Amino acid sequence: MLAALEYVDWVAINPAPDAVSAIDAIRPKVYVKGQDYQNPEGDVTGKITTERKAAEAHGGHLAFTDEVTFSSSELINRHLNVFEPHVREHLSSLRNDGGLNELLSLLDRIRDYRVVLVGDAIIDEYQYVLPMAKAPKENIIATRYQDRELFAGGVFAAANHVASFCKQVDVITSLGAQQSFETVVRDALLPNVRLHNIMRPGAPTTRKRRFVDRPICASCSKSITWTTIRCRPNFKGGSTTRSRNCRPGRTSSSPPISAMGCWVAPRSRF
Numbered sequence: 001m002l003a004a005l006e007y008v009d010w011v012a013i014n015p016a017p018d019a020v021s022a023i024d025a026i027r028p029k030v031y032v033k034g035q036d037y038q039n040p041e042g043d044v045t046g047k048i049t050t051e052r053k054a055a056e057a058h059g060g061h062l063a064f065t066d067e068v069t070f071s072s073s074e075l076i077n078r079h080l081n082v083f084e085p086h087v088r089e090h091l092s093s094l095r096n097d098g099g100l101n102e103l104l105s106l107l108d109r110i111r112d113y114r115v116v117l118v119g120d121a122i123i124d125e126y127q128y129v130l131p132m133a134k135a136p137k138e139n140i141i142a143t144r145y146q147d148r149e150l151f152a153g154g155v156f157a158a159a160n161h162v163a164s165f166c167k168q169v170d171v172i173t174s175l176g177a178q179q180s181f182e183t184v185v186r187d188a189l190l191p192n193v194r195l196h197n198i199m200r201p202g203a204p205t206t207r208k209r210r211f212v213d214r215p216i217c218a219s220c221s222k223s224i225t226w227t228t229i230r231c232r233p234n235f236k237g238g239s240t241t242r243s244r245n246c247r248p249g250r251t252s253s254s255p256p257i258s259a260m261g262c263w264v265a266p267r268s269r270f
Contacts, residue, residue: 018047020054027058038064113166119155121173121197123181123207126151128214146214150181152188153208163190172196176204 003011014022023031037048052062076082083091094100129143151157155173163169171189175182175197182197189195 019051020047023051023054023058023060027060028055029060030063031055031060032063032065035064035066107165110166114168114170115162115166116170116172117155117159117162118172119158121156121175121185121205122154123184123205124151124153125149125207125209127209127211129211131213143211143213150184152181152185154206156185156188159193160188160190163193167192169193170196172198174198174200176206177201179204179207181205181207 002008012022016022019031031051033048033051040049048062055062081088094103126149127145128147128149129145132142132144134141155171159169159171169190169192171193173195175185177199180199186195
């Protein structure tokens with residue numbers, strides 16, 4: 001939605017808990033925040049002062065909007081029924097009864113905890129494919145392999161969640177000696193998570209494989225990754241997509257572009 005706006009040139013996801021690393025990389029002349037951050041004492045994130053200093057260190061300055069502000073998360077949670085009724089009722093009671101302060105207090109109490117997790121080692125594999133056709137005698141759609149991504153799931157995903165609240169997390173699990181994916185696991189774990197592995201001989205690590213329909217670039221025939229950039233509508237009114245991992249080019253129905261990437265013909269998805 002943001003990238004579809006005409007005056008937006010680039011949209012990226014910042015995985016950090018604050019904007020300091022993004023500010024250091026982009027070095028903006030103006031760093032803009034909503035007016036609800038204008039009072040540092042009312043900043044629930046506690047990061048606005050640090051971000052201001054980061055912007056000023058690169059010659060920029062912090063500016064605040066002066067219009068009606070809306071929290072997209074709050075609007076979604078309140079009006080789009082993303083939660084079950086009993087969950088919405090519970091969240092509403094917490095919101096009205098000061099439950100946030102109680103939750104923050106509980107989180108603060110476990111800050112110095114050392115937690116041990118014992119669980120299954122699971123590798124989540126997503127294979128990106130192109131649907132081709134369905135055989136007349138089979139109920140299976142034939143696909144062509146394009147690419148894959150691997151994620152450390154199971155107990156490793158739980159450990160990373162807990163590690164964001166606690167001082168240290170120790171994981172006790174078992175990887176298979178055949179196709180252990182140990183490098184994938186260790187690279188995925190946060191710095192305060194320690195892996196204690198019991199190698200299981202003669203067996204692989206449990207792997208869950210999912211097949212996902214992924215569009216390809218009509219110009220360079222590369223598959224589009226999850227970092228795909230959504231662009232504004234093209235001159236024919238249809239939505240188009242620009243891929244970051246493609247070379248400059250164009251499709252037969254798209255206008256010329258710069259060296260930032262290819263225009264991609266839209267495809268339907270499952």
